[in-house]
Amino acid sequence: MESFQLKVENNVLGTFNNRPVAPPKIALLPDDTKPNVLGAETSASEKQRIYIDLSKQMLYAYDGDNLFFKTYVSTGKWFPTPTGDFKIWTKIRATRMSGGSGADYYDLPNVPFVMFFDNNEVAAASGFSLHGAYWHNNFGHPMSHGCVNMRTIDAEKIYNWVSSIGTKVTIFGQAPI
Amino acid sequence: MFKFNRELGTLLFTGLVVGVGFLVVTQRDYNNNRHVFSESLPIFPSLTPTPETPYPVETTTTDAPDGNKKLILKKEQTKTGVTYSFSTADRSGANEKMVFKKTAPLNQVLTVPYNTWSPNDTYFFLKETTPTVNNYYVFYTSGKSFSEKSQFINIQELFAQKLPQYAIENVTGWADQTLLIVNTKTEQGRQGPSFWFDLTGNSFLQLGTRFN
Numbered sequence: 001m002e003s004f005q006l007k008v009e010n011n012v013l014g015t016f017n018n019r020p021v022a023p024p025k026i027a028l029l030p031d032d033t034k035p036n037v038l039g040a041e042t043s044a045s046e047k048q049r050i051y052i053d054l055s056k057q058m059l060y061a062y063d064g065d066n067l068f069f070k071t072y073v074s075t076g077k078w079f080p081t082p083t084g085d086f087k088i089w090t091k092i093r094a095t096r097m098s099g100g101s102g103a104d105y106y107d108l109p110n111v112p113f114v115m116f117f118d119n120n121e122v123a124a125a126s127g128f129s130l131h132g133a134y135w136h137n138n139f140g141h142p143m144s145h146g147c148v149n150m151r152t153i154d155a156e157k158i159y160n161w162v163s164s165i166g167t168k169v170t171i172f173g174q175a176p177i
Numbered sequence: 178m179f180k181f182n183r184e185l186g187t188l189l190f191t192g193l194v195v196g197v198g199f200l201v202v203t204q205r206d207y208n209n210n211r212h213v214f215s216e217s218l219p220i221f222p223s224l225t226p227t228p229e230t231p232y233p234v235e236t237t238t239t240d241a242p243d244g245n246k247k248l249i250l251k252k253e254q255t256k257t258g259v260t261y262s263f264s265t266a267d268r269s270g271a272n273e274k275m276v277f278k279k280t281a282p283l284n285q286v287l288t289v290p291y292n293t294w295s296p297n298d299t300y301f302f303l304k305e306t307t308p309t310v311n312n313y314y315v316f317y318t319s320g321k322s323f324s325e326k327s328q329f330i331n332i333q334e335l336f337a338q339k340l341p342q343y344a345i346e347n348v349t350g351w352a353d354q355t356l357l358i359v360n361t362k363t364e365q366g367r368q369g370p371s372f373w374f375d376l377t378g379n380s381f382l383q384l385g386t387r388f389n
Contacts, residue, residue, distance in 0.1 A: 019353055022297070072291060077388075078179060137242050137292045138350030138358055141388060150240035176389040 003095045004116065004127075008031065009109040016106045016135040023110035024134050024152070032093035048167045050130070050158070052148055054081060055173035057140045059130075059150065061158055068161060071154040074133065074143035075175050078104045081146050082128060086117035086169040088162060089124055097127075100145055108135060113155035115162060117169045130169070131155055142177045200363065241294040244268055246318060248301055250289055258282040263289075263303070265318045275322045277303075277328065284308050292350025302332075302348065302357065313348045314358070315376060332359065332374055339381060343369045349388065358388045 010025040048068075051060045054075050061069040075081040078100060092114045098107040112132040118124040130148045132155030139151060148171075150158070178346045235252040236270040247270070251262040260280040266273040281287060293301045298318055305312040313332040315323075322328040336345055336359065343361040346369070352358050355376040361369030372381045 015355055018357075021353060077386075134243060134296055136350070136352055137294055137296045138352060138388070139242075139292060141358075142348050143352075143388075153240060153242065153244040156244075170350070 003097070004090065004092070005095065005122075006092050007095045007109070008093075009016065009096065012106040012109045014106075014110075014135065016108060018103055018105060018151075021108070021135045023108065024069035024112070026094050026110050026112065028093065029040075046166075048162060050162075050167065050169045052171045053173045054083070054171065054175040057142065057175070059148065059154075059158075061161060063161075069154075069157060071138035071150060074136070074139050074149040075139060075171075076144050076146040077142035077175075077177055078144075079146040080177075081144070081148060081171060081175065082126075083121045083171045083173070084119055084121065086119045086122065086128075086171065088115045088117050088130075088165055088167045088169060090116050090165060091162065092116075093157060097147075098130075104145070106135075106145065110134075112152050115159060115167075130158065142175045201276065221352050237289070239289050239291075239293055240268075241298045242296065243296070243298065246294070246298045248289060248293060255280060258285070261287045263316075265301070265320070276316055276318070277314075281305075290348070290350070295351050295354055297354045299354065311345065311347075313345070313357075330376070330379065332357065335379060336372075336374075336381060340372075348374075352388075360388060 008026045008028060009023070012023065014021045014023050047064045049062045051062070051121070052058070052073060052075070053060070057073055057075060058070055059073045060067060094110050094112050095114055096109045097111045100106050112134065114129050114131040116124060116127065116129040118126070118128070122128060128146055130150065132152035133144070133149035134152055136143055136149070139149070143149060186388065197346070221304070232254045237249075237250050238246045245268050247266050247268065249264045249266060253260045258281050260278065262275065263277045264273050264275045279287065286307070288304050290302065290304055295301065300315055301318060302313055302315045305314065312332060313333070314329040315332065317323070318331050323330050332348060333345055343363060346360045346362045349360065351360045352373055357374040357376070359370065359372040359374050359381065363369045368387070371384045371386070373384060374381055
């Protein structure tokens with residue numbers, strides 16, 4: 001279950017792999033609290049495009065024909081990451097994510113730099129997103145419950161680059177699970 | 178006057194003959210000597226010392242996933258192999274601390290894996306490729322030792338002692354702050370199970386699913 005609202009909870013422990021995890025403290029900047037939902041597409045967002053190759057566990061961010069950035073990611077291991085063409089429908093500086101069950105249960109406050117995406121087949125309420133992951137460092141290998149995990153420094157870079165809502169995200173390939 | 182002139186002429190003639198003869202002889206000796214001298218001229222080293230070409234130092238840094246720390250590898254080739262120096266520093270480069278230094282022969286290579294940093298920046302791990310086996314070493318970022326006997330933990334060594342029926346295929350990264358993901362193969366070379374190596378107890382936990 002994902003929260004689609006800004007939520008910062010410093011000094012709260014999280015859970016991952018049934019083990020406690022201490023989230024990083026987040027100090028919000030004024031821009032972090034501005035609403036960033038359902039904005040109109042702009043010419044900038046039309047040029048920006050994010051590709052995620054599940055088989056290589058790589059993310060590529062293009063500005064027109066120019067590669068802006070690429071990095072390793074971790075996609076779904078315990079639940080598959082959907083494939084297809086999506087659009088980012090909201091950006092949130094941080095929120096809480098929880099789900100799974102048994103050994104796969106997770107409850108993670110302060111998930112940083114979250115960019116939720118959806119399309120006609122995968123509803124926004126499904127909660128799929130690109131975001132930073134502070135609880136593991138196994139990028140380049142499937143390690144998520146369906147979201148696209150990145151190192152926090154990489155997620156921050158993409159988050160700040162995505163100029164507005166509506167940026168296209170294309171996910172393709174077969175994850176090595 | 179005439180007698181005087183004859184004597185003077187004889188004297189001048191004699192002097193001329195002796196002088197010419199001397200010139201002929203000395204010139205021949207000079208030529209001979211020059212010829213001999215030029216062939217046997219010893220080669221003296223240049224007075225300007227030629228400096229030894231220093232081996233280049235190759236420096237690479239690997240940022241922690243949160244960007245707060247960096248691992249700095251300085252690699253310098255020597256006459257006998259390669260010297261690897263690993264140090265850690267803050268984001269700005271301040272507080273650099275030497276953690277580990279080793280000179281290895283050329284067929285032994287130390288590398289920094291992409292997922293080297295533990296999620297909370299407390300540890301990092303290195304891979305050492307050798308002709309026979311790959312070692313994986315875990316270090317404290319602070320440089321402190323794991324025990325009185327060793328500064329680091331050699332995962333390969335522990336694994337070979339505890340689970341000889343498998344061999345480590347690779348160590349991909351961190352499942353959490355103290356768990357490293359270890360993929361294995363069987364003695365027959367087939368795909369083996371994945372394990373978590375728990376730093377807190379130096380134990381291996383076999384997993385139900387493979388972490389590819």
